[in-house]
Amino acid sequence: MSLEADDLKKSGKVCVASVTDKIDNRILVHFDGWDERYDYWVDIRSPYIHHINWHQENGYSITAPPDWTKGDFDWAKYIRIKSRRIGRPIIPADKTLFETRDPMNFRPEMKLEVVDRKNQMLIRPATVIETDGYEIKVCFDGWPNFYSFWIEDDSPDIHPMNWCKRTAHPIEFPPNHRPASIKSTCEIPFCLGQGNAKFLSHRNHTKVGECPYRTNNWLLEDRKQLRVTHEQIVTTNGHDPSPEAAAPPPAGAIQPDVPAPKKIKKELDEPSPVLPVSRSSPAVLAAKPTQEPPTSAPTITTSAALDPLVRTALPVISDFGPRLKQSYRLWKASSRILDRCTDGLSEYDRNPLRWSVDEVASYVERFPGCGLVASQIRDEQINGSAFLSLTQDDLVKYLDVKLGPAIKLYNRIIHLRLEVEKHFLKF
Numbered sequence: 001m002s003l004e005a006d007d008l009k010k011s012g013k014v015c016v017a018s019v020t021d022k023i024d025n026r027i028l029v030h031f032d033g034w035d036e037r038y039d040y041w042v043d044i045r046s047p048y049i050h051h052i053n054w055h056q057e058n059g060y061s062i063t064a065p066p067d068w069t070k071g072d073f074d075w076a077k078y079i080r081i082k083s084r085r086i087g088r089p090i091i092p093a094d095k096t097l098f099e100t101r102d103p104m105n106f107r108p109e110m111k112l113e114v115v116d117r118k119n120q121m122l123i124r125p126a127t128v129i130e131t132d133g134y135e136i137k138v139c140f141d142g143w144p145n146f147y148s149f150w151i152e153d154d155s156p157d158i159h160p161m162n163w164c165k166r167t168a169h170p171i172e173f174p175p176n177h178r179p180a181s182i183k184s185t186c187e188i189p190f191c192l193g194q195g196n197a198k199f200l201s202h203r204n205h206t207k208v209g210e211c212p213y214r215t216n217n218w219l220l221e222d223r224k225q226l227r228v229t230h231e232q233i234v235t236t237n238g239h240d241p242s243p244e245a246a247a248p249p250p251a252g253a254i255q256p257d258v259p260a261p262k263k264i265k266k267e268l269d270e271p272s273p274v275l276p277v278s279r280s281s282p283a284v285l286a287a288k289p290t291q292e293p294p295t296s297a298p299t300i301t302t303s304a305a306l307d308p309l310v311r312t313a314l315p316v317i318s319d320f321g322p323r324l325k326q327s328y329r330l331w332k333a334s335s336r337i338l339d340r341c342t343d344g345l346s347e348y349d350r351n352p353l354r355w356s357v358d359e360v361a362s363y364v365e366r367f368p369g370c371g372l373v374a375s376q377i378r379d380e381q382i383n384g385s386a387f388l389s390l391t392q393d394d395l396v397k398y399l400d401v402k403l404g405p406a407i408k409l410y411n412r413i414i415h416l417r418l419e420v421e422k423h424f425l426k427f
Contacts, residue, residue: 002079003093004055004062005029006048008040014055015063016078019093033065043154045101047134052092104153106136113164113171114138115157117149118212119195123164124172142174143190147218188213198397209397216396216403309418315391316414335411341366351424352416355384367412369405376400388416 005017020039021028029049030039042048052075055062064073070081079090106128114126129148130137138158139148151158164171173182175190185193187208196202197217198210205211212218310328355363360382361374376399377387392410395401401409 001091001093002032002052002075002082003029004050004052005031005042006050007063008048012060013063014050014060016065016068016073017049031065033067043101044097045099046154047100049098051095051098101154103131103134104136106131106153111161112138113159113161114140114151116140116172117151117157118197118218120157122172122194123159123169125174140174142176146215147213186211198393216400219403220393220396309421312417312421313414316411335415338367338408338411338415341368351384352420353385353388353424355387357381357383360384360387363412364409367405367408369402370409373399373401373405373409388413388420 001019003017003019004014007013007015016032017029018032019027020030023041025044026041027044027049028039028041030036054060062073064078068078070077075092079092083090108128108130110128112126112128113123116122116124124140126138126140128136129139129145131153132150134153135150136153136158137148137150139145163169173179182192184191186205188211191211191213193204193206195212196205196210197212197214197220198205202210208214210217310325313328313331316331350359357378361377364370364377365374373395380399382390390410390413392406395406395409396403
């Protein structure tokens with residue numbers, strides 16, 4: 001079923017979306033043309049989902065899928081093309097399915113118990129400090145206002161007072177009401193060393209750079225991991241033969257869109273490890289024996305099937321959309337302004353992997369706002385091979401680079417990796 005859905009990051013965008021799953025009165029919203037890390041579960045009475053053409057009726061523009069190439073977006077044309085592509089009719093969500101709930105009656109100064117968004121095993125006492133439609137702004141009691149954040153007013157992460165007592169869940173003390181026996185083990189005064197921003201599997205941290213409540217880490221947007229990576233995409237030519245798949249849906253019910261029969265993405269029962277990729281031959285994945293004829297057997301496409309340059313650029317092109325080759329071209333075009341910073345520099349006379357510390361620092365100094373980073377590179381003795389191994393998170397967390405310069409430098413790191421592959425590696 002197709003519908004319109006809001007981007008939950010308060011960007012003001014209304015996007016083309018589909019229902020891909022349903023449990024009781026909650027549906028899983030998927031933005032068409034994007035991977036599932038942006039999906040979200042929502043109540044069917046949520047204000048964030050709408051019938052088709054809601055954007056026209058309310059004066060909004062709609063964000064088309066990234067692979068839409070037919071000019072201005074038109075729902076009738078889109079449903080017709082999508083239905084023809086997947087070989088079955090698409091059900092448009094109409095007005096009769098939507099009954100938006102009223103906002104909750106929260107008011108400033110109300111007391112709550114709220115899940116810590118950086119340490120979700122912890123629940124802290126909090127106060128409502130502001131309301132805005134279907135959202136409330138809360139701040140943990142005894143914490144600076146800098147740590148206040150917005151949350152949906154029907155979120156499962158907010159609870160009434162004494163909820164922890166009734167459910168026997170421990171609740172954290174506010175910093176100004178801790179017993180004297182509880183001492184902070186972190187440089188951040190209200191942190192007790194719990195959680196780890198760098199290693200998510202660790203329950204504690206010992207370095208201030210790993211503290212979830214350090215300014216850079218608190219502001220860093222948490223992104224869901226892909227349930228299916230590019231290495232686990234399964235392509236098949238068969239239909240799902242199960243009786244459940246053939247059963248007709250109840251009339252008038254919101255139903256999820258079943259993946260297209262000719263190309264589906266699904267979780268592997270036991271994800272096969274990706275074998276090391278040889279420069280001279282493609283990677284081969286072990287597959288389970290099958291009774292199907294070879295022509296209909298699933299084939300697993302790995303990143304080894306991609307152009308090596310596209311594979312190298314995957315960390316920065318995944319947000320451009322699912323069509324990787326097109327995304328690579330878009331990324332290259334958007335990076336041209338940074339290319340101008342090194343015009344006239346013979347940067348490829350020598351392999352960047354072999355650059356000295358001074359050569360790396362001189363290269364970094366050419367980019368706007370990166371002068372201080374060059375000094376840090378000299379202080380930390382980061383040579384070419386070390387520089388090209390850095391990630392954007394490494395720049396922010398370990399070199400204390402501001403987010404803007406970190407984005408520019410990571411763009412250049414990927415650029416240099418590509419140049420190394422083009423000029424200094426033999427395929």
